[in-house]
Amino acid sequence: MTHVIGVDLGGTKTAAGVVSPAGEVLMSETIPTLNRAGGEAILDATAALIAGLVERAADAGLSVSSVGIGSAGVIDASSGTVVSATDAILGWAGTELVSGLSSRLSLHPSAVRAVNDVHAHALGEAWLGAAAGSSSSLMVAFGTGVGGSFVLDGAPVLGHRFVGGHVGHFASPYAAFDGTPLPCVCGGSGHVEAIASGPAIYESFLRFGGSAVDAADTRDVFALAASEAHDGGATAGSAGDRAAALRAIGVGAAAAGQAVGGLINVLDPETVVISGGLADAGELWWKPMEFALRQELLAPTVSVPVVRATLGNTAAIVGAAKLVLK
Amino acid sequence: MTHVIGVDLGGTKTAAGVVSPAGEVLMSETIPTLNRAGGEAILDATAALIAGLVERAADAGLSVSSVGIGSAGVIDASSGTVVSATDAILGWAGTELVSGLSSRLSLHPSAVRAVNDVHAHALGEAWLGAAAGSSSSLMVAFGTGVGGSFVLDGAPVLGHRFVGGHVGHFASPYAAFDGTPLPCVCGGSGHVEAIASGPAIYESFLRFGGSAVDAADTRDVFALAASEAHDGGATAGSAGDRAAALRAIGVGAAAAGQAVGGLINVLDPETVVISGGLADAGELWWKPMEFALRQELLAPTVSVPVVRATLGNTAAIVGAAKLVLK
Numbered sequence: 001m002t003h004v005i006g007v008d009l010g011g012t013k014t015a016a017g018v019v020s021p022a023g024e025v026l027m028s029e030t031i032p033t034l035n036r037a038g039g040e041a042i043l044d045a046t047a048a049l050i051a052g053l054v055e056r057a058a059d060a061g062l063s064v065s066s067v068g069i070g071s072a073g074v075i076d077a078s079s080g081t082v083v084s085a086t087d088a089i090l091g092w093a094g095t096e097l098v099s100g101l102s103s104r105l106s107l108h109p110s111a112v113r114a115v116n117d118v119h120a121h122a123l124g125e126a127w128l129g130a131a132a133g134s135s136s137s138l139m140v141a142f143g144t145g146v147g148g149s150f151v152l153d154g155a156p157v158l159g160h161r162f163v164g165g166h167v168g169h170f171a172s173p174y175a176a177f178d179g180t181p182l183p184c185v186c187g188g189s190g191h192v193e194a195i196a197s198g199p200a201i202y203e204s205f206l207r208f209g210g211s212a213v214d215a216a217d218t219r220d221v222f223a224l225a226a227s228e229a230h231d232g233g234a235t236a237g238s239a240g241d242r243a244a245a246l247r248a249i250g251v252g253a254a255a256a257g258q259a260v261g262g263l264i265n266v267l268d269p270e271t272v273v274i275s276g277g278l279a280d281a282g283e284l285w286w287k288p289m290e291f292a293l294r295q296e297l298l299a300p301t302v303s304v305p306v307v308r309a310t311l312g313n314t315a316a317i318v319g320a321a322k323l324v325l326k
Numbered sequence: 327m328t329h330v331i332g333v334d335l336g337g338t339k340t341a342a343g344v345v346s347p348a349g350e351v352l353m354s355e356t357i358p359t360l361n362r363a364g365g366e367a368i369l370d371a372t373a374a375l376i377a378g379l380v381e382r383a384a385d386a387g388l389s390v391s392s393v394g395i396g397s398a399g400v401i402d403a404s405s406g407t408v409v410s411a412t413d414a415i416l417g418w419a420g421t422e423l424v425s426g427l428s429s430r431l432s433l434h435p436s437a438v439r440a441v442n443d444v445h446a447h448a449l450g451e452a453w454l455g456a457a458a459g460s461s462s463s464l465m466v467a468f469g470t471g472v473g474g475s476f477v478l479d480g481a482p483v484l485g486h487r488f489v490g491g492h493v494g495h496f497a498s499p500y501a502a503f504d505g506t507p508l509p510c511v512c513g514g515s516g517h518v519e520a521i522a523s524g525p526a527i528y529e530s531f532l533r534f535g536g537s538a539v540d541a542a543d544t545r546d547v548f549a550l551a552a553s554e555a556h557d558g559g560a561t562a563g564s565a566g567d568r569a570a571a572l573r574a575i576g577v578g579a580a581a582a583g584q585a586v587g588g589l590i591n592v593l594d595p596e597t598v599v600i601s602g603g604l605a606d607a608g609e610l611w612w613k614p615m616e617f618a619l620r621q622e623l624l625a626p627t628v629s630v631p632v633v634r635a636t637l638g639n640t641a642a643i644v645g646a647a648k649l650v651l652k
Contacts, residue, residue, distance in 0.1 A: 074626055084626060136486050150593075157478065159594025160462050161626045169624055170588020173499040173507075173516060181499075186624055190499060191588075262496025262517075266589065267476075268485025298495055298512055300400055300410060300487045 002065040003057060005050050006321030008117060008313075009042075009071040011035055011088035015313065016049050018057045018064060019321035023128045025314050027056055035088060039095030047104035054105075066111035068323035070120025070316040071097060074162050077115045083162060113323040117316050118165060119156040122149030124319030125273045126156075129311040134270040139309070140167055140260050143276030145185070146193040150267050156319075167263060168193030174255035177207055196256040198277055201248050210244030221245045222281055250288050252278075257289040261296025264304055275309035328391040329383060331376050332647030334443060334639075335368075335397040337361055337414035341639065342375050344383045344390060345647035349454045351640050353382055361414060365421030373430035380431075392437035394649035396446025396642040397423060400488050403441045409488060439649040443642050444491060445482035448475030450645030451599045452482075455637040460596040465635070466493055466586050469602030471511070472519040476593050482645075493589060494519030500581035503533055522582040524603055527574050536570030547571045548607055578604075579614040586615075587622025590630055601635035 003026070007016040010033060017028035031049050034041045046069075054064045073085030073092050080098020102109045115123075122139035131137035131151070140148035146168030149156045157164045168184075172192040175182045181190030182200075194200055198218040205221045206212060215221050225245035256278070264272060278285050290306060297304065311318060329352070333342040336359060343354035357375050360367045372395075380390045399411030399418050406424020428435045441449075448465035457463035457477070466474035472494030475482045483490045494510075498518045501508045507516030508526075520526055524544040531547045532538060541547045551571035582604070590598060604611050616632060623630065637644060 134486075152478075152483065157593070160460075160596040161594050163591070163624060163626045164594040166591040166594075166624055169591040170622065171497075171499050171584050173497050173502065176499065188622060188624075258497050263592065265489070265492040265495040266592075267483070268487050268490040268492075270486040296496065296514060298489060298492055298514075300489045 002063045004321045004324045005053055005064055005067045006120075006317035006319070007046065007050065007067065007069040007071075008120065008316035008320060009033060009046060009069060010117060011072050011086075014046055014049060015317060016046075016053055017314065017317045017321070018053050018062065019318060019325070021325055023318050023321070025317055026062070027053065027060075028314075028317065029053060033089060036090050038091035039082070040100070042089070042092070043095065043097070043100040043104060047101055050101070050105060066324040067101065067105070067107065067113075068120070068320035068325075069097060069101070069112070069114040070117035070320040071114055072117050075114050075116045076162050077113070077158055080109070080112065080114050111324065115156065115158065115320070115323060116162065116165075118147040119149045119158060120316040120319035120323070121275065122151050122165070122273070122319065123156050123322050124311050124315035124317070125275065125309050126151040126154070126319075127322050128318055129315055130273040130307045130309050131271040136267075136269045137271045137273055138260070138263060138267055138269040139273040139275055140256075140263070141276035141309075142196060142256050142274070142278035143198055146197050146256070150269065167259065168197070170259070172196070172255045172259060174251055174258070192255060192259040196252045196259065201252040201278075204248035204251055205244050208244035208247050210241050210248065214238065214241045215245065221248060222284065225249050225284055226282075249284055253285045253288040254292040257292030257294075258296055260289075260306075261293040264293070264301050265296065265298050268301060269304070272304055272306045273309050274306060275315070279308050328389045330647045330650045331379055331390055331393045332446075332643035332645070333372065333376065333393065333395040333397075334446065334642035334646060335359060335372060335395060336443060337398050337412075340372055340375060341643060342372075342379055343640065343643045343647070344379050344388065345644060345651070347651055349644050349647070351643055352388070353379065353386075354640075354643065355379060359415060362416050364417035365408070366426070368415070368418070369421065369423070369426040369430060373427055376427070376431060392439075392650040393427065393431070393433065394446070394646035394651075395423060395427070395438070395440040396443040396646040397440055398443050401440050401442045402488050403439070403484055406435070406438065406440050437650070441482065441484065441646070441649060442488065442491075444473040445475045445484060446642040446645035446649070447601065448477050448491070448599070448645065449482050449648050450637050450641035450643070451601065451635050452477035452480070452645075453648050454644055455641055456599040456633045456635050457597040462593075462595045463597045463599055464586070464589060464593055464595040465599040465601055466582075466589070467602035467635075468522060468582050468600070468604035469524055472523050472582070476595065493585065494523070496585070498522070498581045498585055500577055500584070518581060518585040522578045522585065527578040527604075530574035530577055531570050534570035534573050536567050536574070540564065540567045541571065547574060548610065551575050551610055552608075575610055576614050579611045580618040583615040583618030583620075584622055586632075587619040590619070590627050591622065591624050594627060595630070598630055598632045599635050600632060601641070605634050
């Protein structure tokens with residue numbers, strides 16, 4: 001069996017690797033995504049990245065036959081085109097990802113496949129990561145946004161319009177303040193992402209009276225929450241900051257857990273994988289998340305394993321590679 | 327191709343039909359489910375029902391080769407056993423549905439298949455009903471309870487523990503009163519079913535000040551809401567009743583629509599089928615339901631068709647038959 005290239009094309013950087021049939025990433029490289037330069041320039045740079053890896057693989061005596069891509073945006077996996085994308089990558093919508101890369105690389109179009117990066121991420125974890133060996137898994141990532149994918153019998157459920165897995169965009173009882181649903185980046189309101197994402201936790205912190213001077217971002221909020229309660233010289237402000245930080249994290253984590261718990265009742269996956277920056281933020285977030293999650297579960301699902309993602313940054317590369325590995 | 331038997335085994339009655347390869351129900355029969363008599367007695371009665379139909383089919387020159395069953399309860403579709411069930415059917419949990427019926431009918435166990443009745447219902451609508459021709463569909467039924475099933479490529483997604491599709495048991499912002507989540511029949515609280523089911527609408531009516539004297543059940547609440555506003559001789563109570571009825575229906579319908587809209591973002595089905603008694607209750611429920619549903623949708627899913635189920639009581643029979651039709 002030949003090796004393949006897996007590509008993880010995100011809003012800020014594009015990583016690619018030579019992946020063995022067993023899923024090992026043997027060599028990899030990362031470049032900035034030319035997110036202001038338009039689709040054709042990105043295709044040029046990505047093709048060059050891939051070509052360089054193919055050459056390195058050849059030097060090592062490895063033949064590479066095909067390319068799998070996980071890309072930001074809504075990706076039509078049938079035609080290999082970018083259906084829509086946010087402004088994180090200008091001019092990405094409409095790009096013919098598969099045909100553009102295959103022609104640049106002189107590959108047959110059938111040797112190149114593309115899906116959304118979250119779908120690739122979930123497939124990687126399902127194949128070789130935290131859900132390896134499970135016949136179905138639900139991966140939910142909590143970070144800058146909230147996204148996920150349900151992987152069934154070795155394939156991510158892409159959805160009819162290729163937006164399956166937008167698990168950040170359903171109603172959360174927590175996503176309201178003073179009785180008003182919080183605005184969501186999708187244009188809707190009251191969604192899980194509006195209270196459970198990293199940026200949402202920072203906004204909750206400010207809403208709960210935390211000081212923007214003492215915490216500039218979500219990471220600072222976690223640092224404040226983890227700090228020992230001040231004694232003696234502490235100002236009222238810093239004690240209030242810590243309370244606001246703890247509350248913001250608690251609410252975000254509870255909303256996250258409640259959402260995942262409800263999805264477990266709907267999808268009944270064998271294994272649940274939690275990923276993203278917040279999953280890596282430690283017990284402060286994980287404990288209230290898992291507590292809220294377990295409260296939601298129907299009796300037959302109470303023993304569902306809920307585990308942290310294990311592949312880190314290589315998940316999407318490995319998952320993208322899996323698309324084209326036989 | 328031979329005909330098959332489809333069975334819909336519910337808490338109060340069991341219906342079965344002879345189903346043609348094209349999905350026509352050629353002859354059918356219904357008996358009360360012996361829901362106090364235990365699993366073996368139910369199997370005896372169900373086997374007799376099936377045997378009678380097989381005989382009638384033979385009289386009409388039709389050969390019947392296999393049996394598909396949609397049954398109340400959590401059904402392990404691999405082993406054909408009832409994993410768990412509510413007290414609606416005493417002693418149903420643990421019943422060996424497939425082996426019990428196949429031995430009674432002298433059929434090979436491989437000629438008998440069983441799934442949960444809601445899974446069968448959704449499969450029927452996906453095959454020949456409101457979602458016919460769609461590669462994926464989400465069926466959600468709003469009635470005594472709230473249940474559903476996601477059908478993908480012609481098969482209901484059963485779930486790893488066969489509880490997939492429990493769409494009534496995730497958090498709804500509407501399922502609270504005075505800041506306290508409403509109790510749900512599953513033992514949890516704040517779930518969609520606790521505000522959007524038929525009985526929940528009746529409870530909302532009472533909570534909103536409606537009179538139990540003027541409305542004894544959900545049907546009466548709909549009748550009150552549909553009545554013309556009283557003039558002249560109207561009492562304050564009856565005007566208050568009508569307002570409570572309209573509000574209870576509006577809240578239940580909005581919770582239903584919001585829940586389905588969120589699930590559309592998660593699952594991205596080609597077609598959405600709404601079923602159950604509330605779906606048949608007319609515009610008073612449907613309009614606020616669909617309004618709330620469409621408010622939730624992400625841009626790529628806005629054109630999703632949301633349609634009323636069309637097969638009525640035969641949906642589960644037809645879906646169960648499909649399990650064993652080649």
